[in-house]
Amino acid sequence: MSTPIDSNTSWKDMTIGGNIYDAGNARNFTTGDWRSVKPIYLAEKCKQCGLCFPVCPDDAIPVNKEQKRENFNYDYCKGCGVCAKVCPFGAIIME
Amino acid sequence: MSIRERLSGNEAVSIAMKQINPDVVAAFPITPSTEIPQYFSTFVSNGAVDTEFVAVESEHSAMSACIGAEAAGARAMTATSANGLSLMWEMLYIASSLRLPIVMSLVNRAVSGPLNIHNDHSDAMGARDSGWIQLFSENNQEAYDNILMAHRIAEHKDVLLPLMVCQDGFITSHSIENIELLEDEKVKSFVGTYKPEHYLLNDKEPIAIGPLDLQSYLFEHKRQQSEAMRNAKRVILEVSEEFEKLTGRHYGFFEEYKLSDAEIAVVCMNSTAGTAKYTVDELRKNGIKAGLLKIRCFRPFPAEEVANSLKHLKAIAVLDKADSLNAAGGALYEDVVAGMFTSNIHVPTINYVYGIGGRDTKSTDIEKVFSELSTVAKTGDIGNPYRYLGVRGEN
Numbered sequence: 026m027s028t029p030i031d032s033n034t035s036w037k038d039m040t041i042g043g044n045i046y047d048a049g050n051a052r053n054f055t056t057g058d059w060r061s062v063k064p065i066y067l068a069e070k071c072k073q074c075g076l077c078f079p080v081c082p083d084d085a086i087p088v089n090k091e092q093k094r095e096n097f098n099y100d101y102c103k104g105c106g107v108c109a110k111v112c113p114f115g116a117i118i119m120e
Numbered sequence: 121m122s123i124r125e126r127l128s129g130n131e132a133v134s135i136a137m138k139q140i141n142p143d144v145v146a147a148f149p150i151t152p153s154t155e156i157p158q159y160f161s162t163f164v165s166n167g168a169v170d171t172e173f174v175a176v177e178s179e180h181s182a183m184s185a186c187i188g189a190e191a192a193g194a195r196a197m198t199a200t201s202a203n204g205l206s207l208m209w210e211m212l213y214i215a216s217s218l219r220l221p222i223v224m225s226l227v228n229r230a231v232s233g234p235l236n237i238h239n240d241h242s243d244a245m246g247a248r249d250s251g252w253i254q255l256f257s258e259n260n261q262e263a264y265d266n267i268l269m270a271h272r273i274a275e276h277k278d279v280l281l282p283l284m285v286c287q288d289g290f291i292t293s294h295s296i297e298n299i300e301l302l303e304d305e306k307v308k309s310f311v312g313t314y315k316p317e318h319y320l321l322n323d324k325e326p327i328a329i330g331p332l333d334l335q336s337y338l339f340e341h342k343r344q345q346s347e348a349m350r351n352a353k354r355v356i357l358e359v360s361e362e363f364e365k366l367t368g369r370h371y372g373f374f375e376e377y378k379l380s381d382a383e384i385a386v387v388c389m390n391s392t393a394g395t396a397k398y399t400v401d402e403l404r405k406n407g408i409k410a411g412l413l414k415i416r417c418f419r420p421f422p423a424e425e426v427a428n429s430l431k432h433l434k435a436i437a438v439l440d441k442a443d444s445l446n447a448a449g450g451a452l453y454e455d456v457v458a459g460m461f462t463s464n465i466h467v468p469t470i471n472y473v474y475g476i477g478g479r480d481t482k483s484t485d486i487e488k489v490f491s492e493l494s495t496v497a498k499t500g501d502i503g504n505p506y507r508y509l510g511v512r513g514e515n
Contacts, residue, residue, distance in 0.1 A: 041280060041344055041348075046325060
């Protein structure tokens with residue numbers, strides 16, 4: 026496990042070449058601040074068909090242990106709108 | 121006892137590579153460095169080495185394969201010249217920024233165009249800011265010795281930078297001279313095995329190499345590279361000292377030839393130093409106090425040390441075998457004068473661009489430089505600082 030590095034870390038304490046000595050580190054890279062529009066989840070229209078979360082290019086649609094999708098995790102949502110396009114029930118709108 | 125042989129520069133380098141027996145060699149043939157992978161591939165075929173030889177389809181791929189191999193945890197080497205190095209351009213920066221200590225033999229040749237296969241230093245000078253350590257070699261012996269020292273310098277934990285060993289295309293790469301080789305066993309124990317701390321094939325530590333590095337981080341990583349280049353100065357001297365104990369052959373940042381009592385001196389790199397030594401000897405017979413500073417270590421550039429070794433002179437000529445085409449001086453000239461200025465040393469210093477595209481540089485040419493230097497020393501007036509040596513249409 027490597028030491029956490031953020032935008033206050035001195036060059037002396039950073040890993041060389043930006044190497045990351047931990048697996049599964051993409052989770053630590055939040056891409057939500059790239060967004061200009063965001064998807065809104067309308068739970069009452071959702072049939073839990075399962076079409077939206079596989080098309081999410083990041084990790085913005087959490088699925089729980091009951092195999093049901095939950096509300097968006099905006100930390101990883103770039104606002105691409107693919108989920109809204111794929112939803113057959115109008116349960117995701119972009120605004 | 122060392123082995124006395126007679127070899128060309130390319131043969132010397134390929135034999136050094138055989139003795140090092142790296143894990144991977146990936147190379148694409150280009151004149152005048154072609155013979156290095158050619159000879160090395162015969163060592164592979166004959167079972168003299170157990171290297172994985174990757175016959176790639178381009179130099180971009182050659183450097184990419186070296187990067188992949190080195191990142192995986194292997195020791196990788198390559199060789200190229202001129203336009204081959206140009207095609208590696210993108211990957212040179214990847215190699216140095218990912219801190220992969222790849223070792224390259226660069227057989228210096230003019231970068232086209234118009235098309236030319238002969239020697240100058242435009243290939244190496246183009247890569248001078250790419251974050252590679254650059255060592256220059258006067259002859260086949262130095263090319264061999266520099267390759268033997270290369271991994272020890274590049275792989276040092278305080279350095280971790282790629283390194284290129286330069287020698288002059290055809291002039292030394294294809295000329296057969298006497299050479300002293302080390303025994304295989306001595307090379308093996310001097311160079312040692314490559315034991316990277318972090319590498320991709322380590323299943324105990326899954327890692328990511330070369331991730332996205334935006335505004336908050338790239339600057340710090342470049343600062344680290346810069347520190348590594350500073351550290352390389354210390355490590356180059358340490359390794360060279362150890363090499364001297366083994367072989368009796370002395371290496372530093374540069375070689376001072378009859379410089380300590382000289383009044384006028386030439387600064388140059390690679391094979392021209394041999395011609396300059398002969399010229400210095402001839403001039404000394406006539407009582408002219410001529411000297412030479414031959415740069416071995418161009419990156420990192422030992423600015424302070426160079427300035428210090430030149431401070432007692434009355435006039436200096438820096439010889440650049442590549443024109444920076446900047447309406448000012450060549451790369452070596454600019455580094456030398458900047459180093460002197462920063463150390464508050466002000467000796468009249470002129471620049472000669474010479475030997476472009478393999479134009480022969482004879483002792484009479486170097487004599488002409490010293491003769492013009494005598495005038496500069498006498499008058500203190502440098503006149504035109506940006507001069508040419510051996511081009512038609514100039515005096």
